[in-house]
Amino acid sequence: MADSENRAKTWSRFGKIAGCLILVAAGLFVLFRAIPRYRFNAIVLHHSASSADNYESIKTFHAGSRGWRDAAYHLILANGSTSVPSGFLEATGRYRLLSYSPATKDHWANLRALHLCIVGNYDNGEVPAGLRSSLAHALRALQEKYGIPDDRILFHRDCNGTACPGRFITKAKLNLWLTKEADKCPPAVRRQQGEVIGSAWTFPRLL
Ligand SMILES: [Zn+2]
Numbered sequence: 110m111a112d113s114e115n116r117a118k119t120w121s122r123f124g125k126i127a128g129c130l131i132l133v134a135a136g137l138f139v140l141f142r143a144i145p146r147y148r149f150n151a152i153v154l155h156h157s158a159s160s161a162d163n164y165e166s167i168k169t170f171h172a173g174s175r176g177w178r179d180a181a182y183h184l185i186l187a188n189g190s191t192s193v194p195s196g197f198l199e200a201t202g203r204y205r206l207l208s209y210s211p212a213t214k215d216h217w218a219n220l221r222a223l224h225l226c227i228v229g230n231y232d233n234g235e236v237p238a239g240l241r242s243s244l245a246h247a248l249r250a251l252q253e254k255y256g257i258p259d260d261r262i263l264f265h266r267d268c269n270g271t272a273c274p275g276r277f278i279t280k281a282k283l284n285l286w287l288t289k290e291a292d293k294c295p296p297a298v299r300r301q302q303g304e305v306i307g308s309a310w311t312f313p314r315l316l
Contacts, residue, residue, distance in 0.1 A: 139312070142207055143207065144311065144312050145254050145255050145256070145309075145311045145312075146255060146256040148207050148255065149207075149221060149222060149223045149255045149257065150221045150222070150257065150261060151218065151221060151223070151257060151261040151262070152222060152223045152224075152225060152248060152251055152252070152255075152261065152262050152263065153212065153213065153218055153222040153223070153225070153263045153264070153265055153267075153268060154225055154226075154227065154248075154262065154264050154265065154274050154278070154283075155182060155212060155224060155225065155227070155265045155274050156226065156227050156228075156230065156231045156232075156273060156274035157226055157227070157228045157230070158230050158232065158273070158275070159228070159229075159230060160190060160229065160230060161190035161191060161228075162185075162191070163185065163187055163190075163192075163193045163199060163228065164185050164193075164199035166191070167180040167182070167185060168180040175211075178202075179201050179202045179203055180201045180203070180226075181203075181210055181211050181212040181224065181226075182201060182210060182212055182224040182225065182226040183200070183201060183204035183210055183223050183224050184198050184199065184200055184201070184204050184224070184226070184247070184251075184305070184306075185198070185201065185226045186198055186225060186227045186228060186240075186247055187228055188228040188229045188237070188240055190228060194298075194301075195237075195239060195243065196239070196240060196242075196243030196294070196295070196302075197298065197301050197302070197305075198301065198302045198305040198306065199305070200305050200306075200308050200309070203224075204223075204308070205309055205310060206310060207309055207310065207311065210222070212224040212226075212265070213265055213268040213269055214268070215269055218263070218268040222263065223251060223257075225247065225248070225251070227240070227244055229275075230275060231274055231275025231276070231277040231278045232272055232275040232277065233277075234277060235277050236278060236282075241286045241290045242286070242291060242292075242294040242295075243294055243298050244286060245286040245287050245290040245291035246290075246291045246298065246299055246302060247306075248262060248283075248287060248291075249287065250302055250303060250306050254306055254307075259284070259287070262283065262287075264278070264280075
């Protein structure tokens, strides 16, 4: 009788400890995964290094070449080369779930940064004039939602040895686009980007 009482007490204590641990884990999960301002501390810009692509084709390519279940990035900015209109954003499953991105060789950049890929090869030529305002607006909207300062907009080449997002995209040009072009983004693109950026499973902007 005493034995079974002791067992019951041990189990009840174990249950309380397990309950507390689950609560702490859930709290940390909410803090770091779902509250926008805690989830990400940088944006990393990539290019697709191809002339025509979109979420679907990049997803297929990454599944075939790397064995990943989704495209490496969180967001893909269309250049109008497919049925997705120029400047429109596509959110991958990684963005909706705010999950890890294997887009660089830097583990922390993969864990704590939003990875945005602009379609096009910017080793071969300039970002088209019409696409600069869309890129700048997308970056501004992400900065606002996730509280990311200008100096935390990084290029893939800041994380590991690569030319990505291409030698024609430089910090000086990007700063110019962010200050002078973001406001020129067409209303339809602005609206579409806003909807996509708002589609992540985050808590309302309370924090
Ligand atoms: Zn890249």
